[in-house]
Amino acid sequence: METFKKASAYPLSRRSVLGAGLFGAAMLASPFVRRASAADNVLYVNTWGGDWEASVKKFLFDPFTADTGVEIRTVSPISFAKLAAQKTTGVYEFDVTTLGVADIARANAAGLLETLGDHIDATKLWKGAIYENGLSTHGFATQIAYDKAKYPAGITSWADFFNVEKFPGNRSLQRHAARVLAIALLADGVSPSQLFPYDLDRAFASLDKIKNDVRVWWTAGPQARQILTDGEVDMAGLWDSDAAGAKKASKEPIEIVWDQAVVDQACWVVAKDSPRAENGFKLISHIGQNAKGLAQFCIADQNGPMNPKAFDFIPPDVAKTMPTYPDHLARAVMLDGGKLTAQLDELTTRFESWVGL
Structure with a gap:
């Protein structure tokens, strides 16, 4: 499994620097x-x-x-x-x-x-x-993009993304707790109207299903785009601009999914x-x-x-x-930070610990 250390080879983006203390x-x-x-x-x-x-x-x-x-x-x-x-x-x-x-x-x-x-x-x-x-x-969206040649039947939802038996292959998600936990709950069948605040136990149980199949926890948009373009992963949850960039640059057909995009x-x-x-x-x-x-x-x-x-x-x-x-x-899901306020410290700490296990 790829490690977080790979991130250092890629430039930081405007969306990933926030909170890093790089001043x-x-x-x-x-x-x-x-x-x-x-x-x-x-x-x-x-x-x-x-x-x-x-x-x-x-x-x-x-x-x-x-x-x-x-x-x-x-x-x-x-x-x-x-x-x-x-x-x-x-x-x-x-x-x-x-x-x-x-x-x-x-x-x-x-x-x-x-x-x-x-x-x-x-x-x-x-x-x-x-x-x-x-x-x-x-706004910007985290959405699914995948190699259409490998999955000709199509991946249409986060539930498909988390179904490693039906859709085997390497995956990538952002190392960002608030966004990834929303994705994990959507994959487990939680409706957008019931998403916030997070059921953390359910979210992490959902994440457990794909942990061994997430090759890269990306930390910068160009990194996510590159690993999908190069075929290092078969599917990724990445920002819309990088999904579009990967589709344009890849030799393989990249399909982009707008359903359940997390905005x-x-x-x-x-x-x-x-x-x-x-x-x-x-x-x-x-x-x-x-x-x-x-x-x-x-x-x-x-x-x-x-x-x-x-x-x-x-x-x-x-x-x-x-x-x-x-x-x-x-067709998207809007993140609601206000409803997560009481959980932010816990969910971030717990997520970082989980990724590092």
């Missing part, structure tokens, strides 16, 4: 941040850096600056640990960041976030836009007690009302917009590749 780049910006005050017409935003930052700057940050005159300076990479440290130290290296649903629930419960609903006009936003004191702007959301938040919180609320409100910019960002970064109006600016053939396209979203 070296952020430290470089800290002297400038410490000199900035609430009176300055500036805002410090924590980003993933690289192509992600280039896309968000072009389509979301620059239009905001043009409309408001507020300068945005970026700090990367994303760090949950730094967000938590700021509340304790009072030294704010960034004022705004993005979090997935599990981390936003954790941050909200720990009092690390400003109350968003008190500062932006929710009537100008879409239903469900405000999530746990964050603005949910775009996580990225939410913009303002750090609790930030001296520049007012500018942070302005940015989040602007992003929420910039449907065209969000559409362009999602096209560039291969996400799906949560704002339905954004699809008015996305070509139909491109929209159909996105996890939040209405037809796909209707």
Whole structure:
């Protein structure tokens, strides 16, 4: 069985760094941040850096600056640990960041976030836009992709993915407790409406069925894409953008399954007690009302917009590749971090122990 150590050969992605405490780049910006005050017409935003930052700057940050005159300076990479440290130290290296649903629930419960609903006009936003004191702007899915030549009859669900007798072969899943436990329960027949909070004993009993067949617990999107493309595994649960990339690059026919895709959301938040919180609320409100910019960002970064109006600016053939396209979203399962808050520490610790056994 492949080990976690293989992950070191692959670059970290924006979705896998969160919470890892990798804040070296952020430290470089800290002297400038410490000199900035609430009176300055500036805002410090924590980003993933690289192509992600280039896309968000072009389509979301620059239009905001043009409309408001507020300068945005970026700090990367994303760090949950730094967000938590700021509340304790009072030294704010960034004022705004993005979090997935599990981390936003954790941050909200720990009092690390400003109350968003008190500062932006929710009537100008879409239903469900405000999530746990964050603005949910775009989503990404963990979905099944498999080698069609090996399984010509097709794999159609997580139950099939977990059926090692009917569908023998090497598998891969992300080393991410909140997402994988949802998958394990869906595979065991739990309906989406009954998924949260997790029945942990049932989830781990389900995972036991495939443990010996999971060759790689991947930790970065490019890693998952590569091992499926190279045929190192026969099926994988991976992000939609990487599933599409594997299908395009593989010599073997790769089939992608949209049914039961597990969708996580990225939410913009303002750090609790930030001296520049007012500018942070302005940015989040602007992003929420910039449907065209969000559409362009999602096209560039291969996400799906949560704002339905954004699809008015996305070509139909491109929209159909996105996890939040209405037809796909209707068949998907949305992660609910709020309902997992009380379990997050336990499920993460238990999962890491289980993987290491």
